[in-house]
Amino acid sequence: MELRGKLLDVSGLKVSFYTYRGVIKALDGVELWMDSGERLGVVGETGCGKSVTSLAVMRLIEQPGEIQAGKVIFNGKSLLELSEENMNRVRGIEMSMIFQEPRSSLNPVMKVGYQIGEAIAKSKKMPIKKTYPEVREMLKLVGLDPDRVMNSYPHELSGGMSQRVMIGMGLATHPKLLIADEPTSALDVTIQAQILELLDELARKMGNAVMLITHDMGVVAEFCDKVMVMYAGNSVEYASTVELFERPLHPYTGGLLLAVPRVGRTDELKAIKGTVPDLVDPPSGCRFHPRCPRVMEICKENRPPLVQVEPGHFVACYLYGNEGEVKENA
Amino acid sequence: MNFGQFLLRRLFLMIIVLFGVACIVFFIANIIPADPVGAILGGNAPPEAINRLKAKLGYDQPLIIRFGNFIAGALRGDFGVSLKTSNPVMKDIMNYFPATMELAIVAIIISIFLGITLGVLSAVHRNKAIDQFSRIFSILGVSMPVFWIGLLLLLVFYFKLGWLPGGGRLGFFTYPPPRVTGMYLIDSALAGQWDTFKEALLHILLPAFVLGYNATASIARITRASMLDVLKQDFIRTAKSKGLKRNVVIYRHALRNSMIPTITIIGLVFGGLLEGAVLTETVFSWPGLGRYITTGMLFLDYPAVMGGTLYIAFIYSLANLIVDILYALLDPRMRM
Amino acid sequence: MEKTAKVSRPFMDDLKHTAFLWRRSRLTMIGSVIIVIFLLIAAFAPLIAPYSPVEQNLSIKLQSPSWQHLFGTDQFGRDIFSRVITGSRTALWIIFLVSVISGSIGIIIGVTAGYFGGIVDEVLMRITDMFLAFPSLVLAMAFAAMLGPNLTNTIIAISIVSWTTYARLSRAEAIKVKSQPYIEAIRAAGGGNLRIMFLHVLPMCISPVLVQLTLRMGTIILTAASLGFLGLGVQPPTPEWGAMVSDGRNFLIDQWWISTFPGIFIAFVVLGFNLLGDGIRDMLDPRLRR
Numbered sequence: 022m023e024l025r026g027k028l029l030d031v032s033g034l035k036v037s038f039y040t041y042r043g044v045i046k047a048l049d050g051v052e053l054w055m056d057s058g059e060r061l062g063v064v065g066e067t068g069c070g071k072s073v074t075s076l077a078v079m080r081l082i083e084q085p086g087e088i089q090a091g092k093v094i095f096n097g098k099s100l101l102e103l104s105e106e107n108m109n110r111v112r113g114i115e116m117s118m119i120f121q122e123p124r125s126s127l128n129p130v131m132k133v134g135y136q137i138g139e140a141i142a143k144s145k146k147m148p149i150k151k152t153y154p155e156v157r158e159m160l161k162l163v164g165l166d167p168d169r170v171m172n173s174y175p176h177e178l179s180g181g182m183s184q185r186v187m188i189g190m191g192l193a194t195h196p197k198l199l200i201a202d203e204p205t206s207a208l209d210v211t212i213q214a215q216i217l218e219l220l221d222e223l224a225r226k227m228g229n230a231v232m233l234i235t236h237d238m239g240v241v242a243e244f245c246d247k248v249m250v251m252y253a254g255n256s257v258e259y260a261s262t263v264e265l266f267e268r269p270l271h272p273y274t275g276g277l278l279l280a281v282p283r284v285g286r287t288d289e290l291k292a293i294k295g296t297v298p299d300l301v302d303p304p305s306g307c308r309f310h311p312r313c314p315r316v317m318e319i320c321k322e323n324r325p326p327l328v329q330v331e332p333g334h335f336v337a338c339y340l341y342g343n344e345g346e347v348k349e350n351a
Numbered sequence: 352m353n354f355g356q357f358l359l360r361r362l363f364l365m366i367i368v369l370f371g372v373a374c375i376v377f378f379i380a381n382i383i384p385a386d387p388v389g390a391i392l393g394g395n396a397p398p399e400a401i402n403r404l405k406a407k408l409g410y411d412q413p414l415i416i417r418f419g420n421f422i423a424g425a426l427r428g429d430f431g432v433s434l435k436t437s438n439p440v441m442k443d444i445m446n447y448f449p450a451t452m453e454l455a456i457v458a459i460i461i462s463i464f465l466g467i468t469l470g471v472l473s474a475v476h477r478n479k480a481i482d483q484f485s486r487i488f489s490i491l492g493v494s495m496p497v498f499w500i501g502l503l504l505l506l507v508f509y510f511k512l513g514w515l516p517g518g519g520r521l522g523f524f525t526y527p528p529p530r531v532t533g534m535y536l537i538d539s540a541l542a543g544q545w546d547t548f549k550e551a552l553l554h555i556l557l558p559a560f561v562l563g564y565n566a567t568a569s570i571a572r573i574t575r576a577s578m579l580d581v582l583k584q585d586f587i588r589t590a591k592s593k594g595l596k597r598n599v600v601i602y603r604h605a606l607r608n609s610m611i612p613t614i615t616i617i618g619l620v621f622g623g624l625l626e627g628a629v630l631t632e633t634v635f636s637w638p639g640l641g642r643y644i645t646t647g648m649l650f651l652d653y654p655a656v657m658g659g660t661l662y663i664a665f666i667y668s669l670a671n672l673i674v675d676i677l678y679a680l681l682d683p684r685m686r687m
Numbered sequence: 688m689e690k691t692a693k694v695s696r697p698f699m700d701d702l703k704h705t706a707f708l709w710r711r712s713r714l715t716m717i718g719s720v721i722i723v724i725f726l727l728i729a730a731f732a733p734l735i736a737p738y739s740p741v742e743q744n745l746s747i748k749l750q751s752p753s754w755q756h757l758f759g760t761d762q763f764g765r766d767i768f769s770r771v772i773t774g775s776r777t778a779l780w781i782i783f784l785v786s787v788i789s790g791s792i793g794i795i796i797g798v799t800a801g802y803f804g805g806i807v808d809e810v811l812m813r814i815t816d817m818f819l820a821f822p823s824l825v826l827a828m829a830f831a832a833m834l835g836p837n838l839t840n841t842i843i844a845i846s847i848v849s850w851t852t853y854a855r856l857s858r859a860e861a862i863k864v865k866s867q868p869y870i871e872a873i874r875a876a877g878g879g880n881l882r883i884m885f886l887h888v889l890p891m892c893i894s895p896v897l898v899q900l901t902l903r904m905g906t907i908i909l910t911a912a913s914l915g916f917l918g919l920g921v922q923p924p925t926p927e928w929g930a931m932v933s934d935g936r937n938f939l940i941d942q943w944w945i946s947t948f949p950g951i952f953i954a955f956v957v958l959g960f961n962l963l964g965d966g967i968r969d970m971l972d973p974r975l976r977r
Contacts (some may be wrong), residue, residue, distance in 0.1 A: 081591055105597075112595030126583040130607050140593045190593070364816070371817030375830070383833040439972075490714075490965070494958040496909055498916045499932055499950035502939060510940045626822035630913055634936075644825065645917050648832035659831050664821045671820075 026054025028197060028230055034091030036070075036077050043301040047073045047086070049308075052256040053249055054337075057197065060224065060231045062245035062262070064238060064277070070254040071234045072121075075200045078232075079118055080108055086311060091137070114144040117191040121203040123183035127175035129243050134160075134171035137190045144194040155193070163189040163219060185219065192223055199224070206286045217244055235268060238281040242266060250274050253298050253308040256327050258336040270336040272313050273322045307338070315340060337344035352681065361675055365668055370422075377421050380657045382412065391434070391651045407432075408653060421657070430658025435650050440658035443643060448662070449533025451639035454631070455624045457536070457555050458563035463617060466567040470574025470613070474582065475601055486570055497627050501561045501634035503652060508557060516554050518636035523549055540636025556633040562627045566620035573616045584608070618654040618674030622667050637661045695713065718962025723955050729775040732815070736769035741924040749942050759944040761934060770926040771952050777927045778956065781842055781911045786900045788846040793853025794889065794896055801861025802884050810860070815851045823848040824913055831919045838927075841920045845910050849903065856899055857892035864891045891896065898967060905960035906953045912953050 024030040031053040032058045038045040048070045048116065055061045063071045076082050078093055080100060087173060093100040096115055117140070120126045128136060137159060138152040145152070157167035164187040175183060184204060191199050201220065207211035221244060224231050233244060241248055246307040248265045250258040250273065258271040276293035295312035298304050303310050319339050327337040336342075384390060388404050405411045407421060408431075424430060430440035473485040509517040518533055521527060528539035528547050535551040580586065582605055582660045629641035636642075640659060647655030728735060738756075746762035758767035800811035818826070830844035845904040864870065865888055873883055915929030916921030921931060928949040935945030 079592055081588060097658070112592055116591040120585060120589065122585055126589045128586040128590065128604050128608070131604075139595065143594060187589075190589075248646060299673040300640075364813075368820050371813065372820045375817060375821075375826075377850060379829045379833050383830070464970050488716075490958065490961055491954070494905065494955075494961050495954040496912050496916070496929070496932070496950060498913065498929075499946070499953065501945050502932065502936065503950070506939055506943055521862065552876045558843070624820065626824045629824060629828070630824075630916065633917060645919075648828055650920055651832070656829060660821070660825060663825050668820045 023318070024054070026056055026059075027266075028059070029053070029055040029095060029232075030058045030092075030094045032092050034074065034077055034093065035089040036073055036082055037087055037089055039085040039087070044291035045300045046303060047254055047300060048077065049254045049303070050256075051091070051251070051254065052259075053078075055198070055230055055232065055247070058224075058228050058230050060233065060245045062248045063232060063234045063251060064236060064241055064248060065299055066277075067236060068253075068300075069251045071236075071251050072202050073217060073254075074251070075118065075202050075261050077197065079112060079116065079200065081118075088334065105135045113140050113196075114194050115196050116198045116200065117194065117196045118200040118202065119184070119187040119191045119204050122207050123187050124175060124178075124180055124203075126187060127183055129175055131174075132171070132319060133178070133186050134167075137186065137193055140190050159189040159193045160186075162192075162223065165189070175343050180208050183210060184212075184216050187215070188223065190221060192227060192229065195227060196229055198230045198232065200232045204233070205240065206237070207237070207347070220244070238277060249287065250277065251305060254300060255308055255324075255337065257309070259327070261333060264334055268334075270330065270334065270341055271309075271338050272286035272315050272340070273309050295298075307344050354387055357679055358676065361672060364424075365672055369665060369668060371424055372668070373422060373661060375662050376498070376664070377418055377623040378685075380653050381417060384651075388503075392683060405431050407434075419585045425658075426662060430661070431654035433647070433655045434652045436653065437645065444640060444658060444662050445552065446533070447638060447640045447643045450637060451625070451628050451632070451641060453534035453536060454555060454559055454562060454628060454637060454639060455621065456534075458624055458627075459557035459566065459617070459621055461559055462566035462620070464562035466570025467574050467613065469567070469571040470576055471498060471606065471609075473571065473575040474578035474609075477579065482575075485575070488573045489568040492564045492571075495564075496630075497561060498630045498634050499567065500564060501558070501631055504557055504636065515557050518554075518634075520554055521547065521550055521636065522554075540670060558631050558637055561634070562624060562631040565627055566617075569616055569620050569623075574609065574613045577603060579613040581605045614677060615674060618670065618677055622670040622674075625663055625670075627668055712966050714962045715969075716788075717904070718959045718964075718966060721955060721959025722963055725775060725959060726779070728772060729779040731916035733775050736766075736772045738766035738769040740765065740770045740773035740926045749938065749945075752944055758948040759942070761931075761945050762938065762942075765924075767931070767948055770931060771949055774926040774928045774931065774949065774952070777838070777921060777925060777955075778908055778910025778911065781838075781845070782904050782907050783903050784842045785849065785911075786814065786904065787905050788842070789850040789893070790853055790896055792846065793850035794857045794892055796850065797854035797857030798884060798889050798892055798937045799862045800864055802880075802888055804862075808858070811854070815854050818848065818851050821848070824910060827910060827914060828917065828919050831914055836919045836922055836923045839927060841911055841914055844914070846909060849907070849910075852899060853896045856895055857889075860892040860895055861888050864888050873938070890972050898971065901960075901967060902964040905957040905964065908953060908960070909956050 031051060034048050034053075035046070036048040036049040038047055048223050051070065051074050052157050053061075053063070055076065063074065065071050073082070073086070077088055077091075078095070078100070080088070082088055088101060091101065095111065099112065100111065102112075103111070125132065134153060135149060137156045138149040138266075141147075141152040141155055141159075153171070157171065160167040160170055165182060165185055170178070170182070171187070175186075178186065199220075204220065205216050208216060217240065220231065220233075233245075235241060245262050247262060249256055250264050250265075250271065252273050258265065258269070258274045258291045260268075260270075265274065266278065269278055273293070280293065293312060297309070298308060298311070305320075307313070307325055308318040310316045313320065317339060323339075325337045325339045325342075327335050328333050328342050330341045369595055388401055388408070388410060389396075391398060392404060402411075409417050412420075428441050430444075432438065433440050436443055444641070469485040469488065473482040476482050479559065505517060508515045516522065525547060528535060528542045528544050531538050531541055536548060536555065539548040539551055539648065541546070582601075586606060587600060590600045625641070626641060629645055631637065632639045633645055634640040640663065644659040646652070647659055742765065747756075747760055747766065748762055748764040750756055750760040756766050756768065758771060761767055761770070793884065796811055796815070800808040827844040827848045830847055831840050834840035834843060870887060872882060873887060876959075878887075911920060911927070912929030912932070915927045915931075916933045920929075921927035921930055923934070930948035932946045932953075935947070935949075937940065938945050
């Protein structure tokens with residue numbers, strides 16, 4: 022099979038959570054791909070499975086969740102087939118992750134310097150103490166004063182500082198891919214901009230790819246090269262950022278963009294009508310069909326596959342094609 | 352409120368509570384029994400004997416004077432003379448208490464070690480065989496009567512298998528080590544009498560395990576719960592995302608965080624051990640304070656009952672005070 | 688985490704979840720079954736017991752378990768099976784009376800302290816602290832010894848040491864309730880203190896106290912058995928499990944059954960209460976309700 026992304030290619034990824042309410046099909050055939058050094062934005066409403074996707078790529082899905090099917094090819098390795106031991110050589114070394122809540126993501130009883138050092142020590146197979154010069158460099162790089170922060174405990178830092186520490190920890194091992202799961206949503210607006218800027222600058226400098234999970238289209242527009250739109254555990258549209266913002270094809274993407282305030286836009290903001298479906302008992306066919314303004318009969322029966330309708334522009338919608346064959350523009 | 356103020360307030364409260372405790376003890380021994388002297392001597396004792404005992408116990412004086420004497424005595428550590436041993440009660444207590452203390456310390460060491468191990472394994476291998484075992488072990492620990500476990504183990508390990516001695520602190524023909532602390536393990540080690548040490552250790556093993564079983568169960572349960580709680584935290588996910596090995600995540604990142612509730616429960620169960628000691632000491636003929644009080648109660652030895660109960664309540668309050676202080680020290684909000 | 692997209696049916700979900708936890712927790716089920724068996728045994732004890740629990744017959748003393756005497760006989764030739772079965776009534780009677788008495792004392796003291804607050808609260812709570820300053824078994828022993836050991840005094844002694852938990856609980860509840868607007872409304876409508884306290888505040892404290900009472904029933908059995916074992920509780924010939932274990936102490940080597948069977952019954956019933964209690968606690972724990 023030919024890979025769509027040279028660095029990361031996720032296909033047919035299915036993840037379920039077993040709860041008392043039944044089986045929640047959180048991801049049902051997610052598609053995702055990235056090239057080296059690229060920045061991919063993964064967007065969607067809360068509950069669409071974007072965080073689960075990122076955790077599944079890292080193989081960090083916990084009970085009662087389970088990866089049931091799919092392929093994750095990262096840097097030539099099929100991650101879902103690796104042993105736990107080999108996976109641990111990927112995690113934190115070739116691929117690392119930062120999270121939404123920086124303060125609770127740091128261990129409260131360990132000094133910050135130690136926690137960063139732990140990551141470096143593992144990738145270079147050296148004692149943690151020996152990594153401290155490098156940790157100090159990293160702290161400087163993320164804009165913190167090593168003298169002040171090295172020996173601090175996390176509760177002595179602000180949210181923004183903690184996220185800088187997390188970024189430093191994530192990039193300390195020079196990974197090929199940094200997954201950032203809503204890295205700014207728990208922070209103040211002014212800090213948000215700074216953190217994004219820092220991510221931008223460091224990614225440029227170190228040349229790593231970034232997968233940015235977010236629900237904020239504004240952040241995507243600013244930061245990402247490519248965008249994958251997710252809805253209710255499915256990938257529904259993929260395109261370059263410019264293309265997606267100018268010519269959204271999927272009705273859901275269109276709705277998302279209309280819900281974003283933009284400078285100079287005078288028309289009213291519109292919410293997408295309806296709510297996110299219950300994933301225990303998801304709608305048949307296209308999961309978006311109950312909310313779709315342009316729903317057709319076939320949408321209720323069959324699930325549209327994600328197909329390329331124009332070079333570099335993929336969409337999963339029967340408006341643009343049918344089961345493998347691409348129809349002329351609808 | 353700073354730490355000093357907290358400590359002062361807590362000490363002040365403890366003094367008030369101890370005064371109340373003394374009142375309760377006095378009430379129990381002096382007001383509840385309708386005719387204490389008659390109860391001790393039986394129905395048809397000669398009047399002289401009754402009068403003599405009354406004078407000895409101070410029962411010829413009005414209640415309020417007796418109360419004053421009791422409080423004044425208690426403050427000096429003087430609880431009168433035991434009717435059964437004819438020793439000053441305080442002297443008896445000082446003789447018996449180290450045995451109880453030694454038993455409790457060994458019990459708590461066993462239960463901390465066993466309880467934390469079981470709790471951690473249980474949480475880490477949740478719903479696996481070891482978890483089921485540990486949970487059943489724990490729930491049995493809080494369900495089986497201490498005295499019954501003691502008798503069963505005695506039956507198995509002493510009578511049937513003969514692996515461990517049957518009771519007491521040392522064998523019949525062994526002299527106790529020279530007294531320093533009154534705890535045989537420490538004293539024999541200090542004196543370099545290693546044979547005595549070994550004997551004392553063998554004697555204490557079974558009663559300490561029985562006494563500590565309940566505490567083991569409590570510690571295992573709380574450790575399991577707090578470990579499960581910690582394992583769900585965000586920073587554990589971070590540690591995993593760094594590619595750290597499972598054991599490193601568990602023992603370096605999770606264990607330290609899960610110890611805070613465990614340490615506080617350790618303090619609490621230590622108080623509970625005093626209660627269990629009463630039963631364990633009876634089963635294993637362990638000459639400790641619990642057995643002293645029980646015997647005192649069975650023989651209506653009023654001075655021994657009052658002194659012993661008050662002393663136990665004092666130790667118990669002290670243990671609770673230490674727990675409160677520990678808690679305040681461990682709580683990060685107090686640190687800031 | 689964004690796993691579930693919930694369609695809101697809070698009540699049904701709640702009910703389903705409770706049923707789920709109940710079914711999932713097999714241990715809770717086992718606990719309930721044990722308690723039901725215990726209650727049935729106590730109810731039909733005279734029918735189940737093949738012999739008199741108190742009648743002595745020295746010609747058949749110290750017999751090992753057989754089909755005639757399932758659990759063997761003790762040193763007075765009494766059938767241990769009959770004594771153990773009848774002992775369940777003693778245990779049940781103690782649990783029932785202790786729960787009623789200590790629950791009532793606790794609720795009245797707690798509500799009074801919580802409702803009036805201030806100096807009343809301070810005094811009552813310090814008294815509670817004083818009772819809590821004793822290891823409860825030791826205090827119960829002292830009361831039982833001085834009152835004279837028998838069934839009634841065992842019940843009194845255990846009640847006296849166990850009301851404190853309920854007092855603290857209902858005090859907390861009363862403080863919560865009394866600041867509710869509707870209590871203010873009743874006061875404005877001219878309700879007197881006693882009326883408000885007994886008719887409006889006290890009933891609100893009953894259900895948490897009842898829950899706590901069920902959680903503590905195992906402890907009551909253990910305390911009663913401990914008193915019996917030490918000779919400070921129910922006296923022979925009344926069949927009481929703790930005292931029966933104690934009876935067998937001197938015959939442990941050769942007549943192991945005298946101590947063993949009553950002990951099994953104590954452990955069994957307390958286990959039942961503990962399993963059930965754990966289940967109830969889990970069901971009420973909001974953290975587990977997600």
